[in-house]
Amino acid sequence: MITDPEIDGGWDTAGTAQPPQEFAPGGRAATAGASTARPWLWALGGVVVASAVWAGGLYAFGDRLSEPTLSYRASKNLCEDFKARTLSGLTGDLHKNRPVNEESSHPAVYGAVCVLENGGDGPRDFTVGVQVDLHKKTDPSAEFDVPPLELIAYTGDLRTEEVPGLGERAVMTAPAGDQTLALKVLDGGAVFSLQANAATFEEKNGRPATDATAVQAAMIEDMRALMTALRK
Template structure:
């Protein structure tokens, strides 16, 4: 315990002090003159509660400093890691069963930074027995289902507060007016957006520090220009393939 300092007479803190002759300008803009100079009288002994208050303030400063240090730590990534090939990580077993096999791995792209990692992948699925249409000039007119995947791992900031706004902003930027609904049972939060004509479906998932998206576009009937497959009915398969991808990115 810190005891009150021993006082040796009342003159221990009693040395008179004199303010300087000129100080900062007063309220009317004029400097303080010699007439305003005063002498401070003797200081009395400091009350004991001041010493206790000083200790409490010091302890509070240490506690606050500890909270600040903890707040500066990097967030828990929940086992997620960067990937150098999102196409290889995304097996898409259920979508391939429903829409067609992918004959090539796809087109992966990735970006790594101290604050965030990003990865993208685009693949085409070829239905069994698919034959491209030929136009009047003999040119092949291809129409294949496609899948585009994105994966963002936030390594410094929490993506949670902006997740819903990010999803809606992207959909609006595409110029689409899809039917959007919440999806339960996968990740921390998830949304599915279905195109009105049945040609597109997108699943967006937030899982801790990771944001993932799988967008599926169906094939088209070259003669009519209408969607040949209603991919909005594939939500269940899309959720299963997304969960499998999340598991692989955490392995």
Template sequence: MIGEPEIDGDWHTASGAEGVAEALPGEPGRERVRGVARRPWLWALGGVVAASAVWAGTLVVQDRFPDLPRLDYVHSPDLCKEFELKTVGQAAGREFEGRQSGEGVYLAQDWSYCTVSTPYQEGTVMYGAQLLVELHKKQDPAGEFATGPGTDPATRLDTGERYEVVGLGERAVLDPYYANGGARLMVLDGGAVFTLTVQWFRLNDDKAAGVDGSAMQAAMVEDMRTLMAKLKR
């Protein structure tokens, strides 16, 4: 399920090209040889050989994994640094704090998340938000996109009120909560899946009267657009 980070294998290691670049200086008879003039054509030949090796390695990878999903976004180990929620904060009329983040880097998928909330104030609506970014490196997530319960199994999404968001990634959908207590925005773009959830409530009042759900949903779309532009390669 897309909403749950995949754990598949060991931590990633440096790519083949980087490994070649790091190994060359330490090899005997190469750059560390002093006092011996090297012929210019040897430098050129070395460059051709290295480029050919990298290209051959790329072809092998493409041949073994022809259907790898496209990834146009970078992994952020501290997503809270990218997650500003400016427009959502304006719609809420509150500042978010209490930021907590986490991340994982695996063979099948990289993921990171950030959660924020507004401080408690007597008689005011409280807000909480969570952002999850998943970068699928082996399997195309399109088949399972927006089919799960979200990042919080306790939430009740009103999928009957779902609507498509145009102009955001390859596909984007927004699902409001029942009783207008929040919303979830999910965006698919290649192998990347972005999930933004915003909840609002007032103590002893599940409906959180006074919150403009439509304005909050529009604010979520704008903040998601800003975040995706930041993480774009």
């Protein structure tokens, strides 16, 4: 079983190894032969939070609706900026297959998305999607706590934990009984989102078993590298 890197306690990627994080219902580990994970859940865009205004025209959110100072540049090719080296070490080269790369420029938000798969000519059982939204008009912190709605729609309840030491705020989210992990980071007027979807974390197709804790740690490290690459 691949267990390096692993998370010690509060998502500290430099700590000692801990038992794998469980996501199957009832605290039971996912078993081999489990049904294939749901199709890739990814959509460019976000949730628009309605603005409350006073009769005099003052915003209820105050300075949260002021134009933020962006600390990150726009990515013209997010699949080139997102190397996914740590995740590739667990799952196989995620850049071997042709990636899906899209950008969307809007006066309010500049968005870029990249979707990668492992496998090459072999079985493809791990998909990663990363998205970067640069908010040019309003501070995105007001809506940061909105959970990934596409995950709720497919899986119901979610478990969310804070990830310290990454950006201004960061959270890791996982639905019970599914093999999808989502990491979201708020920093410098930008929102970074990373989802990893595995058909199974068990040994499969000759590849050693990968535990969820190692995937979480790899997501954090690859996200940190992406933020460094895009910082102005």
